Amino acid sequence: AQTVTQSQPEMSVQEAETVTLSCTYDTSESNYYLFWYKQPPSRQMILVIRQEAYKQQNATENRFSVNFQKAAKSFSLKISDSQLGDTAMYFCAFMNYGGSQGNLIFGKGTKLSVKP
């Protein structure tokens, strides 16, 4: 069974600085998707970034980028120029590729605080 591990329960960063959130996963599959979701205090789950395992290029979305290391089964999220609105819980998630069900397996989350 697949598992997702986020080893940093809490992190903090100064506004405008860069922070990296860690995520590792375990799977025997070769094709899959990885996601980072953000859950701010409003508790709305927001998709931050999505990576397809068969793509070698790391995904980027504005200030958010990932470092996807397939062999190491690592999928870290880098937030550049941190903003106060980035304060949230961040969940790393895994999805098998090609399935019609689309089940997500979540990590336990990392609480990020951006300080002014």
Next chain:
Amino acid sequence: GAVVSQHPSWVICKSGTSVKIECRSLDFQATTMFWYRQFPKQSLMLMATSNEGSKATYEQGVEKDKFLINHASLTLSTLTVTSAHPEDSSFYICSAYFFGLAGSASTDTQYFGPGTRLTVL
């Protein structure tokens, strides 16, 4: 991005009553919808998976007779908490999953509703 609505956003009810929560995908047709429960400071716990026109698949430990799921169309799923008790108080979140040709939503991605806070007195 795709939009998923959830209604109501919060509800307070008396013990023993039933509560219905609606989940709608507004700008895409969802092949599958998911229902989650989230306890404070914890990750999301999957309760059930539903496909339009089919019976829902419940996760181990989730009472199917207490948490009734109806998936009436490709854009609407409902969760009914029957005979609610204080221990059912929680934050419930739905998501809609799109699989296939790309449209306004990214394929093979779950999009989440804003959640429903249920308090049972």
